[in-house]
Amino acid sequence: MRTYQLIAPAKVNLLLEVIGSRPDGYHELVMVLQSIDLADELLLRPLAGHQVRLVCDHPQVPQDQSNLAVKAAKLMQSTFPDQASGVEIQLRKQIPIGAGLAGGSTDAAAVLVGLDLMWNLGLTQDELHPLAAKLGSDVPFCISGGTALALGRGEELSPLPDLDRLYAVLAKYRSLAVSTPWAYQTYRQQFQATYAQTAAEQDERRRNGPSVPLLSAIAHRDPVQIGQALHNDLEKVVLPEQSAVAHLRETLAQMPVLGTMMSGSGPTVFALTETREAAQQVATALQLEIPDPDLEVWVTKFIPSGIQIADLAL
Numbered sequence: 001m002r003t004y005q006l007i008a009p010a011k012v013n014l015l016l017e018v019i020g021s022r023p024d025g026y027h028e029l030v031m032v033l034q035s036i037d038l039a040d041e042l043l044l045r046p047l048a049g050h051q052v053r054l055v056c057d058h059p060q061v062p063q064d065q066s067n068l069a070v071k072a073a074k075l076m077q078s079t080f081p082d083q084a085s086g087v088e089i090q091l092r093k094q095i096p097i098g099a100g101l102a103g104g105s106t107d108a109a110a111v112l113v114g115l116d117l118m119w120n121l122g123l124t125q126d127e128l129h130p131l132a133a134k135l136g137s138d139v140p141f142c143i144s145g146g147t148a149l150a151l152g153r154g155e156e157l158s159p160l161p162d163l164d165r166l167y168a169v170l171a172k173y174r175s176l177a178v179s180t181p182w183a184y185q186t187y188r189q190q191f192q193a194t195y196a197q198t199a200a201e202q203d204e205r206r207r208n209g210p211s212v213p214l215l216s217a218i219a220h221r222d223p224v225q226i227g228q229a230l231h232n233d234l235e236k237v238v239l240p241e242q243s244a245v246a247h248l249r250e251t252l253a254q255m256p257v258l259g260t261m262m263s264g265s266g267p268t269v270f271a272l273t274e275t276r277e278a279a280q281q282v283a284t285a286l287q288l289e290i291p292d293p294d295l296e297v298w299v300t301k302f303i304p305s306g307i308q309i310a311d312l313a314l
């Protein structure tokens with residue numbers, strides 16, 4: 001068995017619309033997800049026996065069973081006991097934690113893809129996706145990545161035309177994190193009365209909601225329309241709670257960008273541009289406007305794929 005090195009990209013939500021409740025306690029969503037070139041790196045090394053060991057020097061990354069990458073390895077071991085070995089997962093964390101960028105989900109996706117290779121399982125994406133969905137709603141998307149429409153809990157994926165010419169400036173206060181369960185729970189408390197109740201009402205909502213102009217803009221690869229059609233329902237609960245994030249979003253909206261929005265359950269805010277130069281200018285202007293050492297800013301590019309095998313060490 002060999003050692004595998006994997007690149008695990010983050011995502012931003014170009015759209016997150018809450019449609020209603022689901023019998024499983026989750027929310028019925030419409031999302032448009034986009035991979036970006038801010039990525040974690042993982043090295044998977046076979047170990048004798050069945051031990052799963054995570055090695056990561058980031059102080060906020062849990063190294064025990066609660067880490068989603070460890071859960072992914074254990075799920076693969078229990079699903080394929082005859083082919084499984086132990087594994088050491090070395091994680092080089094670049095994606096901020098609790099940021100709305102699917103950092104934990106993409107690490108788990110990389111472990112699924114890496115162990116499929118290491119154990120010679122030959123799984124197709126269709127076979128990997130149900131395993132991924134057991135780990136989290138965003139994990140299936142993280143495997144295939146690119147630009148996709150996500151329905152259901154977020155695990156029903158349809159690929160969309162690639163938008164790999166766009167750039168996103170990301171901004172996040174290092175000390176702030178948002179719990180995804182908190183964001184959805186608070187949304188439910190405040191907006192449950194607006195939820196679509198029946199399957200027909202949910203369909204109607206999907207057909208006439210904010211995804212319509214965004215999907216049309218993506219089909220036409222129209223950057224200006226894409227920027228104007230960004231949407232995230234969870235902003236309604238996160239921004240009133242986190243005034244610094246609301247201010248960050250307002251500041252970015254004043255700049256020469258195509259559009260700006262919070263990603264996922266936040267608190268990362270992103271702004272779209274058509275060129276790397278424009279993104280770099282916005283990043284510099286933002287740091288001048290908010291000269292807070294707690295504010296982290298990244299210039300990223302949209303990319304057309306999810307987990308990539310970087311290298312194969314023998």
Ligand code: C5P
Pocket residue numbers: 025026027028029135136137138152153154180181182184185
């Ligand atoms: O699926 P995942 O573990 O990433 O979801 C984290 C939390 O986000 C869930 O526990 C749930 O509170 C909320 N969630 C939701 N509806 C979704 C996805 C996530 O309510 N479709």
